[in-house]
Amino acid sequence: MITTTTITPMADTALYDLMSWMSPSWPIGAFAHSSGLEWAVEHGHVTSRASTAEWIAALLAHGAIRNDMVLFVHAWRAARGGDRDRLLDVAELAAASQTGFERRLEATAQGAAFRRIAAATTAEEPRFAALLAGVDDDDLAYPVAAAVLFACHGIGLAPALTAWLHGAAANLVSAAQRLVPLGQTDGQTVLRDLRAPILAAVEWAAALPDGDPFEALGGAALVAELGCMAHETQYTRLFRT
Secondary structure (H helix, E strand, C coil), X not given: CCCCCCCCHHXXXXXXXXXXXXXXXXXXXXXXXXXXXXXHHHCCCCCCHHHHHHHHXXXXXXXXXXXXXXXXXXXXXXXXXXXXXXHHHHHHHHHHXXXXXXXHHHHXXXXXXXXXXXXXXXXXXXXXXXXXXXXXXXXXXXXXXHHHHHHHCXXXXXXXXXXXXXXXXXXXXXXXXXXXXXXXXXXXXXXXXXXXXXXXXXXXXXXXXXCCHHHHCCCCXXXXXXXXXXXXXXXXXXXXX
């Protein structure tokens, strides 16, 4: 028996677009941010490949990335359903939930840049700009902007969130390669080690109920949050955050 698998052009296009949007060449300035990792390295919390993986995994399970996942899921669902009022509520919560100046700077600087380049390169999909109309650049968090674009282009929640999380983790690994420093092989090993935590996080986030996203927010990565705040006055800095 011969089984033939057909992949539609739409699926090919969606995959290609998703890879482009999460590529380091997508100009959102992610390379300039470390989410407080620069402080963590200077103060001896992250010193090796193992501690890099542990730090990022903690952010996935208990820290800012976990909350970004919650916001991403609810923004994606609102955009998919065309519910602009619900989306604006999620966007407002996403901006308000940033725990310090530099955390908010990182989230909104990347969010605004993502919207600008997406609007310029995906003009064939007017719903993206329409859904986010009225959200100021200073109030648009990156996970919200990305989730809306993915939903408007028919990207399923699981692949969208997987790609977004991989991008977030890869950016931290890239920062660690410069800060710890880690070699190229160590960096790729960290990403491989994070595969299972990321896939588990996607499964958890995709199963979130449709209620108030505020009820799903929380965290226990206090050192990471304090590190983001302390980075603002760090004497020597390579990164903006």
